[in-house]
Amino acid sequence: MANHRIRLRINGNLEEVEAPSNMTLLQLLRDKLALMGTKNGCSAGECGACTVMMNGEPVNSCLVLAVECEGSEIITVEGLAQDGRLDQVQKALIETGGVQCGFCTPGMLISIRALLDRNPNPGETEIRDAIVGNLCRCTGYLRVIQAVHEASKQQTIGLV
Amino acid sequence: MVVKNTRVEDRIARPIGENIPRIDAQEKVTGAAQFVDDIPFGPGLLYARIKRSPHPHALIKSIDTSKALELPGVRAVATGADTPGYLGLYLQDRHIFCRDRVRYVGDPVAGVAAVSEEIAERALDLIEVEYEILPAVLDPEFGASLDAELLHPDMGEYVAAPFVFPQPKTNISNHFKIRKGDFEQAWKKCSAVIERSYRIPHIQHVPIEPHIAIAKADLDGKITLWSSTQSPFAQRNLIAKGLGKSQGDVRVIGPYVGGGFGAKAGVTMEALVVVLAMKTNGIPVKLRLTREEEFYTSFVRQGLVMHIKMGCDETGKLLALENKLYWDGGAYTEYGVNVARAAGFSSTGPYEIENVNIDSICVYTNHPVGGPMRGFGHPEIHVGIEQCVEELAQKIGMDSVRFREINCIKEGSILATGGKMHANGLTTCLEKVAKAIDWGMKSQPSGPDKKRGKGIAIMWKAPAMPPNAGSSAWVELAEDGKVNVGVGGQEIGQGSFTVMAQMAAAALGVPVDWVRIAGPVDTKYSPYEWQTVASRLTWSMGNAVAAAARDARRQILELVAEAWNENLEDLDIIDGNVISYKTEETLPIKNIVIYGLPKAGDTGWIGGPVVGRGNFMPTYVTGLDPETGQGERAAVHYTTGAQAVEVEVDLVTGKVEIIRAVSAFDVGRAINPDSVKAQIEGGMVQGISTALLESLQLKDGFVKNPSLVDYRIATSVDVPYKIESIIVEIPQDDGPWGARGVGEHSMVPTIPAIANAIYDATGVRPDAPPYTAEKVFLTMADAGIV
Numbered sequence: 001m002a003n004h005r006i007r008l009r010i011n012g013n014l015e016e017v018e019a020p021s022n023m024t025l026l027q028l029l030r031d032k033l034a035l036m037g038t039k040n041g042c043s044a045g046e047c048g049a050c051t052v053m054m055n056g057e058p059v060n061s062c063l064v065l066a067v068e069c070e071g072s073e074i075i076t077v078e079g080l081a082q083d084g085r086l087d088q089v090q091k092a093l094i095e096t097g098g099v100q101c102g103f104c105t106p107g108m109l110i111s112i113r114a115l116l117d118r119n120p121n122p123g124e125t126e127i128r129d130a131i132v133g134n135l136c137r138c139t140g141y142l143r144v145i146q147a148v149h150e151a152s153k154q155q156t157i158g159l160v
Numbered sequence: 161m162v163v164k165n166t167r168v169e170d171r172i173a174r175p176i177g178e179n180i181p182r183i184d185a186q187e188k189v190t191g192a193a194q195f196v197d198d199i200p201f202g203p204g205l206l207y208a209r210i211k212r213s214p215h216p217h218a219l220i221k222s223i224d225t226s227k228a229l230e231l232p233g234v235r236a237v238a239t240g241a242d243t244p245g246y247l248g249l250y251l252q253d254r255h256i257f258c259r260d261r262v263r264y265v266g267d268p269v270a271g272v273a274a275v276s277e278e279i280a281e282r283a284l285d286l287i288e289v290e291y292e293i294l295p296a297v298l299d300p301e302f303g304a305s306l307d308a309e310l311l312h313p314d315m316g317e318y319v320a321a322p323f324v325f326p327q328p329k330t331n332i333s334n335h336f337k338i339r340k341g342d343f344e345q346a347w348k349k350c351s352a353v354i355e356r357s358y359r360i361p362h363i364q365h366v367p368i369e370p371h372i373a374i375a376k377a378d379l380d381g382k383i384t385l386w387s388s389t390q391s392p393f394a395q396r397n398l399i400a401k402g403l404g405k406s407q408g409d410v411r412v413i414g415p416y417v418g419g420g421f422g423a424k425a426g427v428t429m430e431a432l433v434v435v436l437a438m439k440t441n442g443i444p445v446k447l448r449l450t451r452e453e454e455f456y457t458s459f460v461r462q463g464l465v466m467h468i469k470m471g472c473d474e475t476g477k478l479l480a481l482e483n484k485l486y487w488d489g490g491a492y493t494e495y496g497v498n499v500a501r502a503a504g505f506s507s508t509g510p511y512e513i514e515n516v517n518i519d520s521i522c523v524y525t526n527h528p529v530g531g532p533m534r535g536f537g538h539p540e541i542h543v544g545i546e547q548c549v550e551e552l553a554q555k556i557g558m559d560s561v562r563f564r565e566i567n568c569i570k571e572g573s574i575l576a577t578g579g580k581m582h583a584n585g586l587t588t589c590l591e592k593v594a595k596a597i598d599w600g601m602k603s604q605p606s607g608p609d610k611k612r613g614k615g616i617a618i619m620w621k622a623p624a625m626p627p628n629a630g631s632s633a634w635v636e637l638a639e640d641g642k643v644n645v646g647v648g649g650q651e652i653g654q655g656s657f658t659v660m661a662q663m664a665a666a667a668l669g670v671p672v673d674w675v676r677i678a679g680p681v682d683t684k685y686s687p688y689e690w691q692t693v694a695s696r697l698t699w700s701m702g703n704a705v706a707a708a709a710r711d712a713r714r715q716i717l718e719l720v721a722e723a724w725n726e727n728l729e730d731l732d733i734i735d736g737n738v739i740s741y742k743t744e745e746t747l748p749i750k751n752i753v754i755y756g757l758p759k760a761g762d763t764g765w766i767g768g769p770v771v772g773r774g775n776f777m778p779t780y781v782t783g784l785d786p787e788t789g790q791g792e793r794a795a796v797h798y799t800t801g802a803q804a805v806e807v808e809v810d811l812v813t814g815k816v817e818i819i820r821a822v823s824a825f826d827v828g829r830a831i832n833p834d835s836v837k838a839q840i841e842g843g844m845v846q847g848i849s850t851a852l853l854e855s856l857q858l859k860d861g862f863v864k865n866p867s868l869v870d871y872r873i874a875t876s877v878d879v880p881y882k883i884e885s886i887i888v889e890i891p892q893d894d895g896p897w898g899a900r901g902v903g904e905h906s907m908v909p910t911i912p913a914i915a916n917a918i919y920d921a922t923g924v925r926p927d928a929p930p931y932t933a934e935k936v937f938l939t940m941a942d943a944g945i946v
Contacts, residue, residue, distance in 0.1 A: 036198035037191020039418070041368045042451035046868035049368055077191035090189040094181055097838045101653030102188030103369040103418030109189060128876040135868065137366055137419050138653045140845030141876045142883055143838060 008069045010035070011079025019066035026050045026061040028069070029076060037077040037106045041135070048134035051107035052076045058114040060133075077106035080113060088158070089113050092151035093144065100138030108134045112148050121152055173666040176897050179834035180672055182658045184416070184651055194415050194680075196372045196388045201444050205374075206235050208436050208447040209280035210429075211270040211287050212457065213262035216298070216526035216861025217309065218291035220260055220269065227286040228272055233279035236439035237287070239270045243435055247402040248494030249394065249426045251326060251333060252319040253312060254529075256402055256431040262291070263311055263491035264526050265861050266457040268429075273436040273445045296526040296861050300486040301465050303331045303523040311491070311524040321626065324497045325786055331524040333489060334497035336504035338576050338789035341515030346480035350471030352555040354548045359928045360464040360540045361855035362488065365533055366873050369418020370454040373430040375437035376444040383434055384411045388418060390425045390650050391691040396683045398427045399434055415680040417652040421846075422532035424652070425693045426495050428458040455866035460856060462496050462530025463488035464540040470548045476558045478567045480515040483507045485541065489522045489530045496530035497522045502624030503537025505577050505784065505794045509545035510586055510620035512573040518789065526861045532693060534846065538621045538908045543929065546617035546912030550919070560916075561594045564618055569800075577784055577794040585826035585888035586800035590618055592886050596822040597804035603819075609811045612819070613921025616804040617909035622795030623694035623901065627781035631697075631704035632687035635664060635712040635772035641736050641750030643670055645708070646678045648689030649701040654903050655835040656697045660705045662831055663896055667709035668772075669733030670749070687775075695799065695901025698831060700776055702896035707774025716749055719767040723757045778894070797892055799900050801825035803844065803909045807917040811946050814937025816918060817880075818848055824886035825905055829898035833887055840885040840906040847910025849874035853930050 001020040008015055010033065017032050026043075029035040029052070038061060041049035045060040052061045053075035080087040089112045092098075099105050108131060115122055115130035122130065127148045128141075136144065187193040225237040240259035246252035258267050270287050274280035297303040297311060308331055312318070316328035326333045347353065373387035383405065389395055392412040400407040417424060433447035449458065467484040485507060489496040504520025553563035565587055573581040597614055605612045623629075634646040645664045651657040661675040678686065689701060717731045720738045724731075730742040738747045751757075756767025784791035806819040823840045830836045853872045857864040865871045891898025911929050918936065919925050926939040940946045 034200065035191075036194070039195070039369070040197065041370065041418075042868055044451060044867065046451070047368055077189075081190055086186075086189065093189050094185040097182065097834055099182060099185045099188045100655070100838065100842065101368070101417060101419045102184065102193050103195065103367075105188050106191050124881070128879075131876045133875075135366075135368060135873060135875065137368055137421065137846065137873065138842050139838065140842040140874075140883070141879045142841055142845075145876065145879075 004067045006066055006070050008072045008074060010074045011076060021067060023066040024062050025052065025064040025066055025069055028066040029061060035076050035078055039103055039106055041103065048111065049104050049107045051110045051134060053110050053114055056114065056117065058111045075110065077109055080109060087113065088155045089116065089147065089151040092147040092154065096143045096147040096150060098139055098143035098147040104134055104136045108136065108144060112151065115148070116152060116155060120155055122148065175662050175672045176666045176831055177833065180658060180662055180832055182655055183661055183677070184657055195369055195418050196374065196386050196415055197448060199386060199415065201374065204443055206273045206275060206440055206443055206445040207277040207280050208271055208273045208433050208445050209277060209284055210268045210432060211284040213258065213265060213267040213269055215262055215291055215293055216265050216296035217294045217311065218262050219294060220258060220262060221290040221292055223270060224288040225270060228283040231279065231283045231286060233275040234272055234283045235275070236273040236436050237270060238435045238439060245402040245404055247398055247427055247431060249398065250321045250324050250498045251494045253333070253494050254492040256435055264528055266528060267491060268432055271432050271436050273440055297331060298525060298527065298861060300463065300488040300523040300525055303525050304486060304521055306330065311526065323501060323783060332521055333493040333524055334500045334522040336501045336520040336789065337787060338505065338516050338518035339787065340576060340790065343480065343515055343517060346515035347471060349473055350479050351474040352552055353469065353471040354551045354555065355469040356544065356548055358466045358544045360466065360543055361928065362463045362527065362858060363461045363850055363854045364455050364856055364871060365421040365423035367419030367421060367423055370449045370451055371424065371429050371458050372448040373433045374444055374446045375434040376442065377434065377437040378442050381405070382409045384413065385430060385434060386413045386415065387430045388424055389414045389430070390417060390420045390652055390693060392681050392683050393648055393688055394691045395427050395430055399431050402431055403434065411682065411684045413680055413682045414650055417650055420652040421534045422693065423459050425532050425691055451868065452866045455856065455871065456528040456863040459495070459531025460490070460528045461533035462490060462499065466541065466544045468544045468548055470552055472552055472556065474556060476553070476556055476563050476566050478511055478513045481508055481513045482517045485520040487522045487530065488525050488527055490525055490527040492529045493522050493524060495532055498624060499530065499532065499537040503541050505789060506538065506620060506622060507541045508576045509542060510569050510618055510800055511567045512569050513576065516576040527858060528863065534843065534904045535621065535908050536624045536694070536904065538619065539847065539850065539911060542617060542619055542908055543911045546909060547915055547925065550916045561590065561599055561616060564590055568618060569620070578790040579793045582797060582893065583890050584798065584800050585890040586618060588888050589800060589802040589824035589826055592824040592888070593802045593804040593822045596884055596886065597806060599804065603806065605808055610808050611811060611921040612806060612808050613917045613919065614804065614806050615913045615915065615917030615920055616802065617913035617916060618802040619905060619909040620798045620800045621905050621908055622798045623696040625690065625694045625696060628777055629690035630775060630777035631689050631701040632775040633701065633704040633708040634687055635668065635708040637712070637753035637770055639750065639754055641670065641674060641748065641753060643668060643675045644678050645675060645705060646687050647701055647705060648681055648686045649697045650681055650692040651679065652692055654839060655832065658835060659698055659831045660701065663702050663706050664709040667706040668713050670736045674736060695903040695905065699892065699895045699900050702899060703776035704774045706896045707776065708772040711774055712770050712772025715770045715772065716753060719752060719757060720747060722766055797900055799825065799827065799902055799905050801905055801909070803913045805913050805917050807914060807921055809918060809921045809936060811940065813933050814940065815933040816852055816931055816936055819880065820882035821880050822884045822886065823906055824888055825902050826888040826890050827902045828892035828895045828900040829889050830887045831897065831899050836887055836902055837885040839903050841883050843904070843906025844883060844910055845874055845879055847907035848914070849878070850907065851911040851914045851929050851931060853932070855930050
């Protein structure tokens with residue numbers, strides 16, 4: 001298996017890593033860089049637990065090859081908090097009680113952050129569509145959806 | 161002036177009843193929370209894969225592992241030859257690896273530990289297994305007959321719990337019976353009788369974190385197991401027994417669990433990796449199930465064939481009920497036997513009926529292994545009970561809410577097993593959901609091709625567990641007064657750690673943010689807990705934690721009483737300070753919980769590090785007569801509740817949309833009301849998902865849809881816009897602050913509530929869940945409605 005030298009930016013840090021051709025971005029994050037926040041729920045792009053942001057877009061990192069990430073900007077759940085302060089969507093998820101077992105949470109948060117970056121004031125349908133690929137078996141989604149509304153509101157207030 | 165409180169156990173101390181944010185939430189939103197797969201083991205870690213049976217039923221004629229052992233990178237191979245012992249919680253009927261026979265597609269035949277998952281997987285192909293294929297049993301009712309192929313010829317030798325009754329020389333691994341009343345007379349008195357059959361499909365728990373375990377076996381015989389488990393202590397016990405080891409030499413560590421719902425109770429795949437690790441000279445081995453394996457090689461919710469006959473008189477009083485329940489227990493029923501028993505003794509539903517005849521039969525089949533799943537058989541039995549009740553009410557022309565009010569259990573009602581019902585809020589729950597859903601009023605559909613309807617269902621469920629399942633806890637304090645609480649129950653998402661912190665804070669008298677829960681649970685250091693199942697932690701572990709905190713409080717107060725020469729009754733701990741009601745003197749506990757207090761005149765010291773201990777075990781549950789099912793007290797208590805839904809059915813597509821849904825449950829006392837509501841919402845959505853979407857499609861013993869694409873669970877777009885959760889609080893006499901559990905109950909009445917609403921909308925009842933668009937459309941088409 002050929003090895004590739006890949007340069008990419010992860011959570012703001014420039015990284016240079018060696019990865020074989022068949023290594024996924026998820027494996028790169030977890031196995032090479034020990035960024036364990038991103039979870040593996042199915043290895044098949046079906047559950048959304050491994051969602052990370054790649055150049056601003058949410059992707060299932062189990063379906064992206066590490067070599068495709070050359071020059072990319074990746075944000076994982078570890079990159080959401082800034083200077084020790086939680087991101088608005090993290091705060092909102094705690095406040096609304098949208099966290100239970102926590103296994104889908106990292107991927108869910110990334111999908112929400114990507115949505116709010118795209119549209120700071122999404123409607124109910126747009127929110128539901130944005131997290132449709134993030135399966136959650138605990139919460140029933142309602143508090144997660146409420147958290148997006150909440151974060152959107154707080155974020156807007158913050159901008160004023 | 162400090163106002164003296166009543167005894168600490170009587171008053172509702174802060175923060176009981178307060179919406180404290182989850183104490184594990186911050187870790188979980190930052191990605192810091194550690195799950196099993198996140199624990200670093202370094203590059204030496206080995207990886208396991210399992211070779212599984214491709215046949216539903218066959219004899220193993222030979223296994224040749226020699227070629228696999230020669231593959232570079234392979235470190236160990238294990239087969240049934242290594243595992244003569246048995247596993248099993250209630251019935252020891254399962255070898256860790258199959259020995260002479262495979263009983264379902266997926267049954268573990270051999271395992272490989274190698275330097276990578278890829279090499280382990282390749283090695284599986286090099287293991288040669290010769291089978292002699294046998295006829296398979298694929299239906300529980302047929303399986304229970306004497307015509308069926310015998311799946312466990314050695315059943316007579318299996319060790320069973322005293323309340324489980326296997327029938328050797330058959331496939332019946334448990335037969336629970338209730339015989340009560342005079343049936344000949346009862347049916348004659350009935351003016352309306354409904355007789356129905358239901359076939360409830362197998363479903364899968366679908367935790368988002370698949371099963372995973374890492375084992376390390378030291379050469380001195382000590383085993384350490386890191387696993388995603390609801391049951392660290394049960395795993396210690398069962399694996400020790402299965403391997404002929406001392407419980408003292410098996411250590412189980414349970415980090416956060418990424419969803420369980422019963423799938424991670426007891427032992428499923430964990431012993432496989434322990435056996436492999438025993439062959440790798442102390443090098444740890446990791447086994448994680450693929451999502452495909454997750455669907456049929458861990459526990460599934462077993463299927464049910466239910467025959468029910470129910471009758472009432474002209475006033476609507478339920479007079480008689482006959483249930484025959486055939487549980488499709490699968491290849492091994494070590495856990496499923498108790499689903500049959502627990503659902504059996506509650507299979508009247510929450511109704512007082514004088515004449516009851518129940519046969520709840522757990523049957524071996526060549527299907528995936530049935531195990532516990534949220535509700536433990538109760539969502540399944542309520543599908544039948546609550547639809548029959550609805551039909552019966554209609555038959556005698558009575559409003560079904562009124563019918564339920566007349567017949568449902570109240571305090572003092574005589575249960576089918578003979579004992580009396582305790583105080584409960586079931587009728588209040590029923591009234592509240594009926595009101596909230598505007599029962600009796602039709603609302604307008606959103607279009608001409610749509611119809612709306614409302615449905616209601618009530619429920620009950622008791623914790624299903626051995627009569628003497630116990631809990632224990634300890635409480636110790638740090639130099640600054642911060643509190644460390646040791647528990648053995650798991651945080652599986654339900655919020656138990658937060659609720660335990662609240663209870664410890666209240667019982668000790670400190671602010672809740674002073675309390676830490678000593679996780680991860682580690683059987684070497686944590687206090688014993690039976691299992692995180694049966695919605696029992698808030699009640700049982702809560703009692704233990706409260707007792708441990710009170711013990712610590714007593715030690716602190718005794719110390720201060722001695723130092724201040726005061727009576728204990730005049731002292732209290734509030735907000736982390738000892739106060740005297742007599743002198744109004746106060747003293748922060750932080751100064752004394754480790755170093756004690758000096759005696760007067762510098763003559764020495766009193767006290768010492770404070771360690772509180774507490775335990776709880778119900779002592780009052782009695783056995784039931786094996787022939788009649790009669791006994792004084794079958795279960796510790798029942799949690800009761802009700803749900804109502806409004807649905808809109810699309811006549812063109814058959815799609816059922818849940819417009820709104822309401823739940824009310826009597827939780828005794830909500831320690832954290834917001835967390836209770838989160839459980840009710842999540843459970844209801846899981847219930848909706850099982851009602852409308854989910855079924856494990858089994859054909860000739862094969863699961864046809866083992867992926868999240870082919871087995872759909874509810875996503876964000878499947879959830880109703882309006883879900884209301886109502887808390888009712890009729891205290892439990894032996895619950896901490898009156899609390900009882902609610903984790904499972906919220907998905908128990910959901911399927912029949914939806915079925916009743918579909919009927920109300922369309923006039924048809926699809927024969928079995930899930931009520932998919934296709935099924936609903938075809939049912940309407942058959943009835944000539946569309």
